[in-house]
Each structure stands twice: as structure tokens, then as C-alpha cells.
Amino acid sequence: MRWTAGAALGGCLASLVVTPAPARAAAVPAASPAVPARPAAAPARAAACQQTPESGPLVKAQITEAPWAQQLLPLQEAQEKADGRGVKIAVIDSGVDAANPQLAGQTAPTVDLTGTGPRDCVGHGTEVAGIIAAKPRMSLFVGVAPGARIIPIKYAAAATNNDDRLLVKGIDEAVRRRVDIINISSETHADTPELRQAVNRAIAADILIVAAAGNVNPKKGGAPTPSFPAQYQGVVSVGAIAQNGEVTQFSNTKTRVSVIAPGKDILTVAPDGGYIVKGEGTSFATPFVSGVAALVKQTHPRLTAAQIKQRIEATADGQKGTGSGYGVVNPLAAVTTVLDPNAPLAPAPEPGSVRLAVREKTDPATRNAALGIGLGGLGLAALVVAGGILIPAGRRRNWRPGSVD
Secondary structure, three states: OEEOOOOOOOOOOOOEEEEOOOOOOOOOOOOOOOOOOOOOOOOOOOOOOOOOOOOOOEOHHHOOOOOHHHHHOOHHHHHOOOOOOOOEEEEEEOOOOOOOOOOOOOEOOOEEOOOOOOOOOOOHHHHHHHHHHOOOOOOOOOOOOOOOEEEEEEOOOOOOOEEOHHHHHHHHHHHHOOOOEEEEOEEEOOOOHHHHHHHHHHHHOOOEEEEEOOEOOHHHOOOOOOOEOOOOOOOEEEEEEOOOOOEOOOEOOOOOOOEEEEOEEEEEEOOOOOEEEEEEOHHHHHHHHHHHHHHHHHHOOOOOHHHHHHHHHHOOOEOOOOOOOOEEOOHHHHHHOOOOOOOOOOOOOOOOOOOOOOOOOOOHHHHHHHHHHHHHHHHHHHHHHHHHHHHHHHHHOOOOOOOOO
16 A cells, blocks of 8 residues: 655655555455454554654745645635535544644544554644645635544554555444545555455445545656556545646556546645645545535535535536546535436546547538528528518508509
């Protein structure tokens, strides 16, 4: 499992990698909606964090305008309608430091699956949670759904060598806690039966999963392949755009994409109480969409998870080529647009394909027939007009010859 965070500005960590579990059988058995019993104990690990979390290089006084992502998405207008209040979002990540002023009171106690304690050893989970639910608190930076409740589930305690089996346990823990939304800002290229079944259990429990489509580094020459759990049907898969509104080069176009969101040069909170700018990553595009899902859940509480997914896709701002799915997520449209929740959507373009508007060729016989019908209609209209003038005049003159005024 790999975090889909790219390099942050100011020399922050380049990426977070989780080592896949040993190979499993290729066949995927039918999923059961029942959640397995809680594991007796987490795998043996170090008793404390093995690294220092990222610190925030910015101070509040330096934020003189709203971050570009907030300006691109109509967040202020959407938040006049909803703030995510009453919605529970599980952030399955590296933990969340609730001491940050903008997250104080927003988070439940951390569920630690690593045996290293509740502290966010990396900073990644805190940064993701800030994008979702940071409160305003005298700052121009604010989360998408500042009224939402964050349930931190810590399944990774380091930047590398984490076990993807803990992600499966994290999803099951979120199901037990009856959350509304699960945010997974990480990826694995291993399509395992255990992961697929955990995702199916969450879907069966009517929980919406929002997952990062994954990153690709063209400079390292790695061949992009589909990322999981984003690739699974029923999951909202999120790609990344830059400030120019275009899909970034690092956003994985081999993964099925539902929508895209800001994912480059993203300002968010840091574990030390300050702020940090993340260089790039679909990790940071994903929480924008999770926040939008919380706004939709609050304003349309009777919608199922599948209907919330459909609404987010149906109201996105148009397809932008390869890897953009239905387009840029639109918080205001997702909250306010009148839609039939049961109306099916046209399928999004497959990865690697682009739909182009092509002018249809005209068949000559069809064109001639249409032309004849049109001219005939004009002729008939002329006769009707002439009759309306001549017939009354003839009656007045008892049909004697003469001029018509």
C-alpha cells in the first residue's frame, strides 16, 4: 500500500509506501456483508513513532487570501447551504493530531491498528483531515465540511514498509463504527480477495468509500497500473488537477476515475498547529471529494451511498480528457441541483480514452428529402396566406372580376 502523496514544498517527505502482503489466491470469493470479528491484536510493532511528523512552514499571518483550491471550488457558496454537520467520516491513514486548533473538537479518539499509539507519526492523516473538516477559527483556510466528525483510524506509522492488511482491518473498523464516509488517501496495486471483500462489506453497509486514484512518476519510468481500492466499482475514485484546471501529469490515468479535484500545491494544517503546502498527490484531492460527500449527506439525508456517488458524478463540471472521469467536483451543484436519484448516468470514459465531439456525416438522400419537405411546407404556407386574402375579397364582389385592395 502506498500513500498517494507527492513531494511537499519545503523538503517534506516524498511519499509514503506500504508493503503489499504476501501473494494470495487469484480467485475472489463472494463477499459477505458481515464484518469479521475484531482482530485479537495488531501485528507486533515498535512502541513509538520512528520518525518526526512533518511540521508546518507557514504561519497564519502569511495567509493573505483563500487558497487556490477553495477559490476554484465554490466552497463558500456551498457552505452557506451545509457544513457536513452530523456526518461521520473515517480517515484511514496515519492518525490525526487533534491538538491542531482547527481540528480541536472535530475528531474522535484515534483507533490505532499499528501498536504505536494515537500520535500521527507522519503528518499525512492530519493534513488529509484538515482538508475535510478544519474549522475557520480566524483563518482564510477552512475545510470543505467543517461541521463533519472525523474518525481517525491509524493503519500506518511510517513513510515506508507498512502492511496493507491493516487497511483491510481499518475498513472493517469503520464499518463497525457505522461511519457515513470512508476516506482512503492511499493505494495498492495488489487486488487481493481480502481488500475486495472489505470494500464490499462497506458498500453493503451503505458506506461511501472515496479513494485516491494513485500517483505516477514519469521521471522514474514506472509503468502505471490500476490502483486499489479506487479501481473497484462502487468506490468514488479521485484524480488530481493543478491550478490551471488540467489533470496533473502525476495523476494515475490507468485507474478508473469518478471525478477530479485540486491535488497540487495544496495548503492544509500541519500536526504542529501551523500550516503546510503539499507539493502534489491524489492523496490531497481525495479529501476534497470526501468533504463534498459530507455536504451532500447532510442536505440529502435519505440518499444512499450509491446515490451520493451518482450525484457527485452527475454534477461535476464536465469531462477534461484522459483521467478526468465526469470532471471537476462541484460542491455547490452537488448540494443544490435537482436530480432524480434513480436516473442512470452515462458511463464515464474508460481510462486512457477521450471522448471528442465529431460532426456527423450527412446522407445525401436524407438531405434531399428534408429539403423537399421544407420547400413544400413553405409553398403550402404561401397558399394559406393567399387564400386568406383572396377568398374574402371575392365574396364581397360576388366573385366578379376586379382588383383587390
